[in-house]
Amino acid sequence: VSTSEEGAARRRKSLSEPEIVRAAIEILDAEGADALTFRSLAARLSTGSGAMYRHVSNKDGLLESAAAELVGSAIAGMPPAAADSAIRAVMLELFDLIHTHPWLGAQLARAPWQGAVLLVFEEVGERLTAMGTPAGIRFDVASALVHHLLGAAGQYAASARIPAGVGRAAFLKAVAANWSSRAGREQLPFVHEIAGELADHDDRRQFAAGVELILAGAAGRR
Amino acid sequence: VSTSEEGAARRRKSLSEPEIVRAAIEILDAEGADALTFRSLAARLSTGSGAMYRHVSNKDGLLESAAAELVGSAIAGMPPAAADSAIRAVMLELFDLIHTHPWLGAQLARAPWQGAVLLVFEEVGERLTAMGTPAGIRFDVASALVHHLLGAAGQYAASARIPAGVGRAAFLKAVAANWSSRAGREQLPFVHEIAGELADHDDRRQFAAGVELILAGAAGRR
DNA sequence: ACCTGAACACCGTTCAAGT
């Protein structure tokens, strides 16, 4: 046949780090974090399971590279620091990026001093500077904003893991019932209230509200 | 000898869930998250590696129980919701708890809807109610505070993993240098500035500052 | 009823052997 060795396990070209990272992102996006193994990656790249170690240090490094790749290009697409609203645009852009790549939320929260998170810090910090946040509180404000993003990211990643069919409200109530007794309490009234609101809840709006709280607090101290 | 079967691998009493959770916390505190395996746990409890499955559902469940145990008793020790400053006391108490048990930071960030985090939500929410935060923004404020805690927790857990001897400032600068080029940038000036401040940096103070920003933002909307 | 520990089905990572 003319299609010769279709799918045969032989490299046509030498591997490269960007090629490996790209393949990793594809697996992560399509099948989730658990599906990324050096064996699945090797299969997709038609190579041996140990071949990638020439180009990436280890699995942690690979995940950090994948995260930085996505965050880096999302940030590159943003207009330069200028108007007062720029910080909000950056925060929402990153929130949306995590929404599109749920594994990214878990990854950012796991290692807050990886490259991807530093890129976020840089972007946030520069825009705070541009909008006149005093140097004395700039690091505090940036860190509150980044923590808010990482916290929301983790929460979103966790939501994505709730078995389909079970509503988030029902899930929360079940967990709450399970744990309230151990806390030596009859009930968790506030959590119950939250669970009720969760049905028609907009994560993105709540995230934006948190950003506004922090910015308002910062403005009060200007 | 009279000390008979010292250290012999035989159960003296039947296992229980609290006993298992307690042993898990001891391993986590003493040797870190990686050291907790069902085999190390079995060795410490002088039993078989599969025995714990009668009492805990799996490893995730065990970690969630361990986290909830610590958070639950920390919260039980707090005075009831009352004064305006109570919310600050709770947040700092939890920050300190994570400082004492670094693995807890990673665990809370990993699964934000586990029992331990719901207990935090409850405590924060009740105190916001007590201090008069309007119902309309209460959930938003609580979630911003919890995100701040989880974000800080993750960051602290990551700091603890930086190889001893390497300062945090040097570590951050190295990571930044490594990634700035890939972001298509010469440098990351804000991150560089941060790294400089990091030498005499007080995490606890910065965390408290973030809490104040959020509360100030909330007060402005009262 | 509960514990025991071998066995199973995976991992990440290494490294001799190939090309």
Added chain:
DNA sequence: ACCTGAACACCGTTCAAGT
């Protein structure tokens, strides 16, 4: 120089066999 894939040293989890 780089790839290949068996091998190593682990995991979490299951389950027949014991008591």
